[in-house]
Amino acid sequence: MEDINKYTPMMQQYIRLKEDYADAIVFFRLGDFYEMFFDDALVASKVLEIALTSRDAGNKVPMCGVPYHAAKVYIQKLVSKGFKIAIAEQITEPGKGLVEREVIKVITPGMIIDDGILPSNEFNFIGAITLAEYGYILSYADISTGDTFLLDGLTKQGLLDEIKNLTIKEIILKNKADEKLISYLKDLNIVISIYQDDEIYHQAILKNLDSKTTKQAASLLVNYLFNESKQELRHLLPFEFREVKTYMHLDSHVLEHLELTESLTGQVKSTLVYWVDKTKTAMGSRLLRYYLTHPLKDKQLLEKRYDYVDAFSDYDPRTELENALDNIYDINRIVGRIASNNTNARDLVQLKLTLAKIPRLKEVLAMYQNPLIDELNERILTHENLYHLLDEAIVNEPPLLIKEGGMIKEGYNQELDELKNIATHGEAWLEEFLEKEREKTGIKNLKVGYNRVFGYFIEVSKGNMNLIKDEFGYIRKQTLSTGERYITEELKRQEDKLIHAKDKSMALEYEIFQEVKAETQKYTESLLHLSQLIAQIDTYLSMAIVASEYNYVRPKLNTNKIVEIELGRHPVVEQHVEFIANNITMKPGEIFILTGPNMSGKSTFMRMFALIVVMAQTGMFVPANRANVPIYDGIFTRIGSSDDISGGKSTFMVEMVEANEALTKATKDSLILFDEIGRGTATYDGMALAQGMIEYIHHEIGAQMMFSTHYHELTRLADQLPNVTNLHVKAKEEKDKMVFMHQVEQGASDKSYGIQVAALAHLPEKIIQRSKQILKKLEQTSKAKTVDLFSIEETEKLDTVIPHDVQTLLDELDSVNIDQLTPLDALIKLKYLQNLLKKK
Incomplete structure (x- = not known):
């Protein structure tokens, strides 16, 4: 060292x-x-x-x-x-x-509580990962708002998807045993901290958790936050316990493909949240984003959300309610700063201004005369006492710093007023004191002076000494050749104030500010409850406004796996261009093979369906004339071309990895959307893979699926598999030019129109004409050498392969760093692997 x-x-x-x-x-x-x-x-x-x-x-x-x-x-x-x-x-x-x-x-990236650093409409989560014998546990919190959650029963991939979905900034681990997990987190630029104290101390925050295992998992995070942040986190709410099965499965690929909150191209206007977020408050905006990325599977909860949207659809009080919500500050984060002693007087003023709006908010909510809204309204507390305290104590425009005065209103504290008055008008007080003493003593030439040794004093000449009486309270301080110097108790008290008035007033202001803050901290729980209610009201109002402005309808949810969407629209595309609405009618387990030219709208059609489903399971109304949809347990997508060159994956490899997500995790209650599977390899390889996937999903999984393709040969599967239906996007040629109709109809497309699309892109005419000649020759040749993939039966013995579940176990074992495991962690890991086997 x-x-x-x-x-x-x-x-x-x-x-x-x-x-x-x-x-x-x-x-x-x-x-x-x-x-x-x-x-x-x-x-x-x-x-x-x-x-x-x-x-x-x-x-x-x-x-x-x-x-x-x-x-x-x-x-x-x-x-x-x-x-x-x-x-x-x-x-x-x-x-x-x-x-x-x-x-x-x-x-740290996950422990920010200061004002002005975080985006107002996004949570800033820090998480902790614990492995239990039945799966991974993810506890996560936003210390700027006090929100805490625990998600139980996750697979490793489900854990990684949720971390990415929540955009968690920092992760707490007990050790460095899982090297692949750490590598993945580092690839996401997540800060990793190793911390081992998972003892159960903070019972109030853990009261919603039943088992010792979940309490310890949450304690790992809470103990880290309390000990490492050095903040007083008295605003942390009790953990909200959530199970994986509560939510629709949306992995990171689906979130990217559907562009719910983030754009693939960096264009914010291509995200769904940009168009459906009409919230007025930061709390509402955060809640809406959370809803969007965590669609529900519970029909009862979804119907309750629809009921709220219906309730807030009444147009008459809507403008009034928008005005009441406008300029309401971010109570969540204000309370977080107050509770953790990171606040200033401006936070208290913003809280006061927010509380000033609550009575009007309650009045407007009452205008709806709706039982659901009335129930919300009854739970809203006006916090009148706190409002009056803040209004009486804090000036309307306080400085940012809290130790330099200027925060406390005149009239709130008499001593402070005196100090400020003395600091500002010290000379005037001395003159008043002098006149009062002259009048009291009758000494016209009585003086008040000051020196550094004795401070302030009263000076009386020798000729007037006989006029000083005992009842005046004069105390002899110094004898001079020309007279005497005296002090009084009043002058002595004032001397201290006069000399130190400014310093004392600033110190007293800080002390009063601390008292007001301490009183405000007593309301932490009720203020956080108020912020949650405002967030819900704001979110439901936003959903109602969006439904009205964009002509959305309340979806009907069914359990018979029927899809009936009448004139469905893409909620984002219709904001940019005139959108051609389409119907979707789908039976249980039905597979659509969708053909048509490039740029005709196949991918848009599939995304439209997926977004309608996500919106319905978020609790929103949907862009259609009528919508009757099932509740899906997950959506799996492979849409668009992308690669991961830095990760060693080509476009085709990424395509196969994403397709594998669906093939290994989808159930009969899932929705699968595959776009152009197999195009990254040789034609016959691609067709063979595509057909194999369709057959597997048809026979083994039974999920509903949309499969867009340029392999027209695949449309023949509709003749062989009962649940396969051909659809195509209409297009026509006019004078050798391509005209897209954007209308989806039954049946297979007869051509790909690739050369016509190339002409639309203004490729040189010579290339277009030469390509037509080559195409004609190839079509003649292919007719003589057609390979019928659909006549191939499974007569040959398949090569031996490692099953997916066995490969998962091998990967888990391979990622373990034995040197980093404690004996107890090793036993938990072994039990977890055993349970993985039992599930298979």
């Missing part, structure tokens, strides 16, 4: 702090700057693009710094890059030896 004695005492102090926070960049407070030293300075100066300097601290050390008042923007940049920040503040006053410093806060 390096000898730190060669450095100055201050630098030794820094080095000792850094030893405790070796994985963080230490912001070391020096006056008006946060300074960074050694490797921290080298890294931070590069990331922040600030000047790298040096400091003579016994030895010369690299240094860079950022202004204390502007630190937030620099912290945000570092945290967004995945760095941890340890804030080391001065905890003693300068001027009395070496200033003591200690780390008062740790900020």
